[in-house]
Amino acid sequence: MNSVSKTGVTATAAPVLASNITTATSSAPLANRSQLVTRSNLPLTVLPLPSGGTHNQSVKARRETVPRAISSLSQTRTWNLMIDMIAQSGTYPPGKPILRTSLCKRSSVIGFMSRLIGLLDK
Amino acid sequence: MLSLWPSASSTVPGYGGNIADPGRLWNALHSAFPGNLYLPATLCTNTAASTSTRTGYADNDGIIRPADATYPDPSVATSGSSTPYYATSSAASSDYHPIILNRPFRNVAELSYAFRDLPWKSLDFFTDKSADAGLLDVFSIKDGPGSIAANASFIAMSPLPTMTAGQINLNTTQPAVLQSILAGAIWNEQCQ
Numbered sequence: 149m150n151s152v153s154k155t156g157v158t159a160t161a162a163p164v165l166a167s168n169i170t171t172a173t174s175s176a177p178l179a180n181r182s183q184l185v186t187r188s189n190l191p192l193t194v195l196p197l198p199s200g201g202t203h204n205q206s207v208k209a210r211r212e213t214v215p216r217a218i219s220s221l222s223q224t225r226t227w228n229l230m231i232d233m234i235a236q237s238g239t240y241p242p243g244k245p246i247l248r249t250s251l252c253k254r255s256s257v258i259g260f261m262s263r264l265i266g267l268l269d270k
Numbered sequence: 271m272l273s274l275w276p277s278a279s280s281t282v283p284g285y286g287g288n289i290a291d292p293g294r295l296w297n298a299l300h301s302a303f304p305g306n307l308y309l310p311a312t313l314c315t316n317t318a319a320s321t322s323t324r325t326g327y328a329d330n331d332g333i334i335r336p337a338d339a340t341y342p343d344p345s346v347a348t349s350g351s352s353t354p355y356y357a358t359s360s361a362a363s364s365d366y367h368p369i370i371l372n373r374p375f376r377n378v379a380e381l382s383y384a385f386r387d388l389p390w391k392s393l394d395f396f397t398d399k400s401a402d403a404g405l406l407d408v409f410s411i412k413d414g415p416g417s418i419a420a421n422a423s424f425i426a427m428s429p430l431p432t433m434t435a436g437q438i439n440l441n442t443t444q445p446a447v448l449q450s451i452l453a454g455a456i457w458n459e460q461c462q
Binding site: 150151152153154162163165166167169170173174177178180181182183184185186187188189190191192197205206207208209210211212213214215216217218219220221222223224 | 338339340341342366369376377378379380382383392394395396397398400403404405406407410411412436437438439440441442443444445446447448449451452453454455456457458459
């Protein structure tokens with residue numbers, strides 16, 4: 149395995165790494181990206197040292213997987229905006245204001261589409 | 271042949287130990303280490319100050335910063351086995367070899383592949399004692415597009431974009447956001 153597992157509950161799986169980061173930053177947000185490395189004990193909290201024989205948590209180049217993945221895709225001044233969009237299809241009686249009508253012949257929710265948008269100030 | 275390591279492991283031969291006759295070359299060096307003990311291989315861990323079983327040093331600010339092989343593999347008890355010196359047939363010693371990045375940077379943290387100009391140290395983005403992490407805040411791989419002249423010569427870089435999509439909040443409370451980025455990230459540039 150040469151990449152981070154998309155699923156799983158081991159210490160090297162993406163869901164666990166992500167959860168470790170959010171847990172660590174929930175009470176004390178990071179002020180900048182470098183704190184992902186320099187905050188006391190955070191690197192070992194995100195990716196604990198192994199108790200078995202795996203090397204993925206011991207070798208420097210592999211321990212730096214988290215900052216490599218995140219460093220250029222994140223910043224602490226970013227707002228994440230979650231947009232839920234509901235699309236509706238159908239026809240409306242003539243002369244009815246669209247936004248106030250309740251007499252649709254057919255109404256169906258096509259689906260939800262959520263998208264993360266990063267808004268940067270610079 | 272003296273071993274680089276205190277345990278005199280036969281798999282990692284080299285020079286080290288008690289320097290009985292330091293000579294001129296070692297005069298300045300050995301005086302910094304107690305009892306003339308100089309174990310240069312242990313510099314690849316640099317976990318603590320020098321003792322009779324290891325050689326370590328602090329930076330000018332007094333902080334002992336770990337070297338690249340500071341975290342040993344707990345499955346192997348032999349001294350030096352979890353370092354670049356581990357060269358047995360069963361061990362993946364290449365795991366600890368430096369990575370030569372023969373391509374452009376793909377992210378800022380790949381700066382950690384650069385040699386630190388200190389023994390067994392590359393730029394440190396993996397310990398909280400890092401003196402290099404500030405580079406993550408000042409470097410970027412998202413420069414504006416370059417302006418190219420008609421004769422294909424480079425003129426200048428365009429200004430940085432004022433708005434960029436696809437960035438995430440490092441302090442996000444949604445693990446799924448970070449999970450989507452971490453999933454599939456490569457552990458290193460080598461085959462395992």
